[in-house]
Amino acid sequence: MRLSPLGWWTVGAVLALTGVRLVMAAIVPLSADEAYYWVWSRALAAGYPDHPPMVALWIRLGTWIAGPGVLGIRLLGPLAALLGSGLIGCAASDLRPGRGVGARAVLLFNATLLLGAGSVAMTPDTPLLFWSVACLAAVARALRSGRGAWWLAAGIALGAAGASKYTALFLPLGIGAALLHPASRHWWRSPFPWLGAAVAGAMVAPVLLWNADHGWVSLLRQGGRVGAWEPRRAVGFVGELIGGQIGLATPLVFVLMLRGVAAQARAARADPAAALLAALVVIPAVVFIEHALGDRVQGNWPGIVYPAAIIAAAALPGRAWRPAMWLGLALTALVYVQAASFILPLPPLKDPAQLRLAGWAELAGQAERARAAAGLGFIAADQYGIAAELAWQGKTTAPVIAAGERWRLFDLPAPAAGEAAGLLVQSARRLTDPDPAIWASAERIGSAARMGSGGVAEPFRLWRVVPRAGAPLVVLPRAGAPLVVLPRAGAPLVVLPRRGD
Numbered sequence: 001m002r003l004s005p006l007g008w009w010t011v012g013a014v015l016a017l018t019g020v021r022l023v024m025a026a027i028v029p030l031s032a033d034e035a036y037y038w039v040w041s042r043a044l045a046a047g048y049p050d051h052p053p054m055v056a057l058w059i060r061l062g063t064w065i066a067g068p069g070v071l072g073i074r075l076l077g078p079l080a081a082l083l084g085s086g087l088i089g090c091a092a093s094d095l096r097p098g099r100g101v102g103a104r105a106v107l108l109f110n111a112t113l114l115l116g117a118g119s120v121a122m123t124p125d126t127p128l129l130f131w132s133v134a135c136l137a138a139v140a141r142a143l144r145s146g147r148g149a150w151w152l153a154a155g156i157a158l159g160a161a162g163a164s165k166y167t168a169l170f171l172p173l174g175i176g177a178a179l180l181h182p183a184s185r186h187w188w189r190s191p192f193p194w195l196g197a198a199v200a201g202a203m204v205a206p207v208l209l210w211n212a213d214h215g216w217v218s219l220l221r222q223g224g225r226v227g228a229w230e231p232r233r234a235v236g237f238v239g240e241l242i243g244g245q246i247g248l249a250t251p252l253v254f255v256l257m258l259r260g261v262a263a264q265a266r267a268a269r270a271d272p273a274a275a276l277l278a279a280l281v282v283i284p285a286v287v288f289i290e291h292a293l294g295d296r297v298q299g300n301w302p303g304i305v306y307p308a309a310i311i312a313a314a315a316l317p318g319r320a321w322r323p324a325m326w327l328g329l330a331l332t333a334l335v336y337v338q339a340a341s342f343i344l345p346l347p348p349l350k351d352p353a354q355l356r357l358a359g360w361a362e363l364a365g366q367a368e369r370a371r372a373a374a375g376l377g378f379i380a381a382d383q384y385g386i387a388a389e390l391a392w393q394g395k396t397t398a399p400v401i402a403a404g405e406r407w408r409l410f411d412l413p414a415p416a417a418g419e420a421a422g423l424l425v426q427s428a429r430r431l432t433d434p435d436p437a438i439w440a441s442a443e444r445i446g447s448a449a450r451m452g453s454g455g456v457a458e459p460f461r462l463w464r465v466v467p468r469a470g471a472p473l474v475v476l477p478r479a480g481a482p483l484v485v486l487p488r489a490g491a492p493l494v495v496l497p498r499r500g501d
Contacts, residue, residue, distance in 0.1 A: 004099070004100065004103070006100050006103045006104075007100075007102075007103050009103075010089075010103040010106050010107055013107065013110070014082060014085045014086075014106060014110060015082075017081075017110055018078050018079075018081065018082045020336070021077070021078035021081060021116075021119050021120050022071070022075075022078045024120040024336050024339070024340060025070065025071055025074035025075065025077060025078055025119075025120045026069070026070055026071040026074075027070075027340050028070070028120060028121075028336075028339045028340050028357065029070075029357040029358070029360060029361070030070055030073065030357075030360070030389070030392060031121065031356045031357055031385075032356070032360070032385025032386060032388060032389050033123060033356075033385055034073060034074075034121060034122050034123065035360075035385065035388035035389045035391070035392040036384050036385050036388040037055045037056060037059060037122060037123065037124075038059055038063075038073050038388065038392060039388045039391070039402075039410075039412075039476055039477065040053070040055065040056035040059070041056040041057075041059035041060040041063065041073075042060075042477040043410050043411050043412050043477070044056055044057070044060060045210060045410070045411060046206035046207055046209065046210035047206075047207050047210030047211055047214065047218050048218065048409070048410075049217055049218055049221065049406045049409050050218065050221065051124045051164075051165055051166070051218065052124070052162065052163045052164060052165065052166070052204075052207045052218075053163060053207070054124065054127040054128075054131075054160065054163045054164035054165075055122060055123060055124045055126065055127060055164065058076045058122065058126070058127055059072075059073050059076075059122055061076060062074065062075035062076045062122075063075075073122050074120060074121065074122045076122070076126070076127075077118070077119045077120060077121065077122055077126045078119050078120065080119070080126065080127065080129075080130040081110070081115055081118075081119035081130075083130070084109075084115075084129065084130045084133045084134070085106045085109060085110060086106075087133045087134055087136075087137040088105050088106060088109050088133050088136075088137070088307055088310065088311065089102035089103065089105055089106040090102065090137050090140070090141070091105075091133070091136050091137040091140040091141075091307070091311060092104075092105035092106075092310075092311045092314055092315070094137075094140035094141055094143070094144040094273075095140045095143070095144070095273040095276065095277060095311060096273065096311060096314070096315040098315065101311075101314050101315055102314075104314035104321050105310055105311050105313075105314035107321070107325045108253055108256070108310050108313055108314055108321055108324065108325055108328070109306075109307075109310045110328075110329075111250060111253055111324065111325045111326075111327075111328025111329050111332070112248065112249050112250060112253055112306065112310070112328060113247065113248050113249070113250055113328070113331065113332055113335060114129070114248045114249065114300075114303050114306055115129065115306075116328070116329075116332035116335070116336075117332070117335055117339075118300075118303075120336075120339075123300075124164055124165045125165065125300050125303050127160070127161075127164040128161055128164040128165040128167070128168060128303065128304065129303055129306070129307075131157050131158075131160040131161035131164055131168070132157075132161050132168065132171060132304055132307055133307045134153075134157035134160075135154050135157035135158045135161060135171055136171075136280070136307050136308060136311075137157075138150050138151070138153040138154035138157055139151075139154045139175055139276065140273070140276075141153075142154065142187075142192075143184065143272060143273060143276065144273075148190050148191070148192030148193075149192065150192075151187075151190075151192040151193045151195065151196035152192065152195055152196050152199060153196075154175075154196050155195065155196025155197060155198070155199035155200045156196075156199055156200070156203070158171055158172060158196070158197075158200040159199055159200035159201070159202065159203025159204055160203065162200060162203065162204040162207070163203060163204060163206075163207055166218075166219070166222050167284070167301060167303075167304045168304065170280070170283060170284040170287070170304050170305075171280070171304070172197070172200070173279075173283050173284075174276070174279040174280035174281075174283050174284070174308075175276070175279070175280070177275075177279040177283060178272065178275045178276035178278075178279040178280070179193070181268070181272040181275040183272040184272045184275070214409055217409065234292065234293040234294065237292040237293065237294070237295065237296055237297065238289065238292045238293070240292070240296060240297070240299075241288060241289065241292045241297045241299075241302075244297075244298075244299030245299070245302060247299065248299055248300070248303070249306070249328075250324070250327055250328035250331050250332075251327065252320070252323055252324035252327050252328070253310075253313065253324045253325075253327075253328050255324075256313035256316060256320060256321060256324050257306075257309040257310065257312065257313045259313070259316055260309065260311075260312030260313035260314070260315060260316050261277070261278060261281045261282070261308075261309055261312045261313075263312065263315070263316065264277040264278045264281075264312045264315070265278040265282065276308070277308045277309075277311055277312050278312075280305065280307075280308035281305045281308050281309050281312070284302065284304055284305050285302070285305060288301060288302050335353070338351070338353045339353040339357060342354055342357075342358055342452055342453035342454075343453070344453070344454075345453045345454045346453075346454045347454045347455060348452040348454050348455055348456065348457035348458075350454075351452070351454065354452030354453065354454060354457050355452075355457055355458075358450055358451065358452035358453070358457045359449070359450030359451045359452060359457050359458070360389045360393060360450060361393050361395070362450065362451060363389070363390075363393075363425070363448055363449070363450045363460065364389065364390050364393035364394075364395035364396070365393075365395050366448040366449075367379050367390060367395070367396070367423060367425050367448060367462070368395045368396040368398075370423055370445070370446055370448070370462050371396065371398060371422070371423040374423065374445060374464060376398075376421050376422045376423045376464065377398060377399075377420040377421060377422050378398050378399040378400070378401050378415070378420070378422035378423070379396055379398055379399075379400050379401070379422060379423050379425065380400070380401040380402070380403055380422050380423065380424045380425070380465065380467075380473070381400075381401075381402060381403065381424065381425045381426070382402075382403040382404055382424065382426060382434065382435065382438070383404075383426075383427060383430075384402060384404065384406065384407075386425060386426075386427065387400065387401070387402035387403070387476060388402070388476065390425060390476075391476035391477065391478055392478075394478055398422075399415065399475045399476075400475070400476045400478075401415055401422065401467075401473050401474065401475055401476070402473070402474050402476050403424075403435075403438050403439075403467075403471065403472065403473050404438075404472055405472050406472075407472050407473070407474040408472050410474060412474040412475065412476065412477070413474065413475045414473060414474055414475070415467070415473050415474075415475055420466070420467075421464055421465065421466050422464075422465055422466075422467070423445075423462060423463070423464065423465070424439070424442065424462070424463040424464075424465040425448065425460055425462060426460060426461050426462075426463060427458060427459075427460055427461075428447075428458075428459035428460055428461050429458065429459075434463055434465055437468070437471070438467065438468060438471040438472065438473070439463075439465040439466060439467060439468065439471070440466045440467065440468045441464075441465065441466045442463045442464070442465045443463060443464045443465075444461060444462070444463055445462050445463065445464045446461075446462040447459065447460065447461060447462060448460040448462055
């Protein structure tokens, strides 16, 4: 395939960005959410209390390839961004044939913080974004080539997206709406889209079966956010939604996305490709705006619309994409530098990087010193992210225990019943004392803190606690340690080796 000068420049830029992202994935501290998903990867299941299992599978594969460190956890993120860049270029070229549209789509996609930051962090949005792009690319090729086999590829990608995050539901809704276009209705009479849907359904079935076997906990948790209504705060919630997308897309790319989607919506009546792009953006956008009328929409949720919106932006005439790309890349570079070094001494509450990433290793060290000084038998936390970070950091040879009802849904070892006392690490932002339903006794014995370059990122209270018999407690795994089995009743607490042992 012959590439234009812009095409060659795009290939070189994406390869260079992939190298940078791999370095960043290896040096940026692990966030609490990533540590939590790493725990999932050590207790593989068809579902979890919060999301489907794809992120756990990616982490498990990455750590198998690159080892149990931070790079292993995040390895598939930069690689998926590399492959996804090629796929979005193919989708753009199929849907909006024109000189340079594919290359512009690749460059604008890589200029967004959604991809730039998301490719060096491992969350459910990381595989979701990749599989969404793969699904769109397969559908685009099916529409352009008329070959039904591409619907099977679309079904595989759709199923993988559904096993990544529940917002993948917007993909079949948008595709189905686009196939109502007069030029595309013949596909409803073809067996191939139905076969693709069957493949997707088979891939998502284990997630549904897990939910059915666990009281539909994951679906109810996510679905329970639907229908909230708080009109007094609607303006603020909608403002947060829009502001979050301006940040994640970067400002100029966001403007181009709006203009591009508007242009595709106007062309949708006459053009089936435009109908597809418009449907994949407008349907979820309406749902998210409706939800924002009554509750907060997290900034990452609308990420499902970005592949189609980026292609729409790339199809716009003119050269406005160039300053949008450079601004996006510059903002991404700034985020990278701050996440890796906290070089800007911003107040942590004003800096998402410090708020999420700073000081976890130091906190784990403080907790271990306090535990050893008090002669306690374990370290515990009653917030899942804190517990996962304390386990991941590997600063103690004592067991790290997670407390809370959600942990009953994990196949992780439980500490044996007994009166052994331990150290509870609790965020001082929580206004409640340790839960008496979990802890038979709790005595405040000290304080700790995560520190950032601009001050305290998060203060903590330290408690001497004794667990109640039958409380929802599990012993968390450690990086580099073998998987463990559930202990027999009366067995001692499991002591796991430190990371790297």
